[in-house]
Amino acid sequence: MAFTQCIVNETLRLANIIGAVFRRATTDIDIKGYTIPKGWKVIASFRAVHLNAEHFKEARTFNPWRWQNNDKSEAVASPVNVFTPFGGGPRLCPGYELARVVLSVFLHRMVTRFSWVPAEEDKVVFFPTTRTLKRYPIILKRREETRSSIGIGNTADTGRQKDN
Ligand code: HEM
Structure with missing residues (x-):
């Protein structure tokens, strides 16, 4: 499921359910010429970094191919810790591997077993959390029923090259 991982990464980058985390400074901290005094609350915005x-x-473009083979030509040179959908350090999400597996299996089955069209217009909003306004209603069909009529093969996990 290599390409599925690219989709998962890109979705977590652009539309992660958690946009930021709060921290409290336990001591005075100097960052890039600014001092955060001890006791101050700070918000670390993953979203601001992911969309930078x-x-x-x-x-701001959904481009899962940027993750393919860690293609450096797609990424601007950046430190390794700019992609942090699950946080980092001592409070790193302990469920991150489970979350990735569930997302990957769900997506893989959904794309290879079903086809769908939106049932009505919907919109992604990012405040206070990432969600769709109408829970993204869709009309779902099993692929077995549609494969011959609309010519779908099992190409969902193969990436751009084989999609053409
Ligand atoms: C896409 C799914 C998920 C995302 C984006 C996510 C994201 C995060 C983030 C960013 C944090 C760090 C919060 C912080 O630094 O204050 C966190 C913490 C945590 N997550 Fe997740 N998470 C996900 C799924 C899960 C799952 C499936 C579980 C458990 C089965 C889980 C359990 C936890 C727990 C217990 C913490 C608190 C860790 C601590 O404070 O030491 N998460 N998660």
């Missing part, structure tokens, strides 16, 4: 064009080329 200094770190990701055309950062």
